Amino acid sequence: MSSNAAPPPALYVGLMSGTSADGIDAALVRFDDDTPGSHCELVLGRTYPWDPALRQTLIAWGQGAPEASIDELGRLDAATGEAFAEAALRLLDEAGVSTSAVRALGSHGQTIRHRPQAVPAFTWQIGDGNVIAERSGITTVADFRRRDVAAGGQGAPLMPAFHNAALRNAQEDRAVLNLGGIGNLTLLPRLGDVRGFDTGPANALLDAWCQRHTGHAFDRGGAFAVSGRVDAALLARLRDEPWFALPPPKSTGREQFHLAWLEARLEASTAAPADVQATLLALTAITVAEALQAVQPATARVLVCGGGVHNAALMAELRARIPEAVVESTAMHGLDPDHVEAMGFAWLARETLAGRPGNLPSVTGARGWRVLGTVFAG
Numbered sequence: 343m344s345s346n347a348a349p350p351p352a353l354y355v356g357l358m359s360g361t362s363a364d365g366i367d368a369a370l371v372r373f374d375d376d377t378p379g380s381h382c383e384l385v386l387g388r389t390y391p392w393d394p395a396l397r398q399t400l401i402a403w404g405q406g407a408p409e410a411s412i413d414e415l416g417r418l419d420a421a422t423g424e425a426f427a428e429a430a431l432r433l434l435d436e437a438g439v440s441t442s443a444v445r446a447l448g449s450h451g452q453t454i455r456h457r458p459q460a461v462p463a464f465t466w467q468i469g470d471g472n473v474i475a476e477r478s479g480i481t482t483v484a485d486f487r488r489r490d491v492a493a494g495g496q497g498a499p500l501m502p503a504f505h506n507a508a509l510r511n512a513q514e515d516r517a518v519l520n521l522g523g524i525g526n527l528t529l530l531p532r533l534g535d536v537r538g539f540d541t542g543p544a545n546a547l548l549d550a551w552c553q554r555h556t557g558h559a560f561d562r563g564g565a566f567a568v569s570g571r572v573d574a575a576l577l578a579r580l581r582d583e584p585w586f587a588l589p590p591p592k593s594t595g596r597e598q599f600h601l602a603w604l605e606a607r608l609e610a611s612t613a614a615p616a617d618v619q620a621t622l623l624a625l626t627a628i629t630v631a632e633a634l635q636a637v638q639p640a641t642a643r644v645l646v647c648g649g650g651v652h653n654a655a656l657m658a659e660l661r662a663r664i665p666e667a668v669v670e671s672t673a674m675h676g677l678d679p680d681h682v683e684a685m686g687f688a689w690l691a692r693e694t695l696a697g698r699p700g701n702l703p704s705v706t707g708a709r710g711w712r713v714l715g716t717v718f719a720g
Contacts, residue, residue: 352376355433355447356688357426361523361546361596363400363452364559365389366426368433369684376696379507382689386437387681390429396421403454405600422452423473430478441479448691449474449484456595458496465497475718483691483715490701495708498593502528502538502705504686509675514642517634520683521545521650524594525630529638535704537637539590542629543599545649547622550601555615564655567623570616577621579607586629590637591707623656631663647672647679690714
């Protein structure tokens with residue numbers, strides 16, 4: 343073989359479970375090579391369900407359940423790691439790819455606390471990387487957020503670096519909107535620094551309210567919301583939350599926006615359940631639109647990913663609230679909207695192994711560039 347031959351493509355696995363904890367997203371990603379700007383493609387993406395009991399425990403912890411014992415937390419950390427490892431192995435089995443062919447696995451973990459404003463600041467994603475590496479036999483990179491927090495950053499969002507690599511365009515100002523449990527924006531201007539921040543609740547509240555009142559895990563297509571009407575007084579109380587007025591960088595999670603938060607603002611409301619759902623949908627769209635207008639008003643295109651992209655009513659509301667921009671799925675630009683974040687953690691694992699920073703100080707507010715994550719040898 344010639345010494346000038348191009349290196350073979352590299353395979354990585356990314357694992358993601360977000361605020362909604364509605365499943366483990368697993369992505370097998372092929373990179374042309376290990377250079378910073380190399381092209382990547384999704385080989386196979388799947389979402390695997392959590393064990394129902396484990397999911398309920400994770401949700402309870404994530405939204406601030408009473409503290410449990412160290413033993414309970416230790417077992418939860420290990421059990422979550424086992425679930426992530428199983429998801430990776432199932433993905434590779436479906437793809438017909440051996441574990442030895444995968445260079446590394448990047449795991450986001452499951453957030454149980456995110457307190458970047460605490461003193462001292464901290465964030466905590468469980469899913470023991472030792473367990474994942476041991477069960478899968480694949481070198482695992484995990485615990486991506488804490489180094490950025492230690493450097494004075496928010497530790498979130500972390501996807502803007504990947505969005506910048508995969509979706510930036512020199513001809514127009516763009517934004518990438520992830521509609522997971524929490525909404526977050528990545529701003530990709532033609533010129534200048536990338537910015538990114540959380541906008542507030544998205545699927546976390548919509549799903550929880552829908553589950554309570556319809557028995558369905560999510561509002562398919564937004565049908566429940568469409569059956570109701572926005573309650574202007576309730577919407578005003580929800581928008582009065584001080585967090586919305588904070589300037590970027592900022593991040594949040596289920597510990598901030600959960601059903602108890604909503605219920606505290608429902609006390610004076612007689613809104614029907616469908617009206618509350620409609621109001622929550624409006625809250626998501628309005629907070630996204632206002633954040634975009636405040637920070638990058640010349641945005642020409644908003645690329646949407648995450649579960650919310652399948653909510654036709656929410657997408658329609660976003661288009662109505664952001665009429666000056668094209669609002670469309672990342673699928674229009676070659677990235678499966680259901681697996682963008684999992685692909686991003688495969689990308690972050692690659693950056694870590696290459697010794698390259700994975701954070702963007704312009705996004706998180708960290709004191710500088712940092713190599714993220716802890717490496718667990720396979």
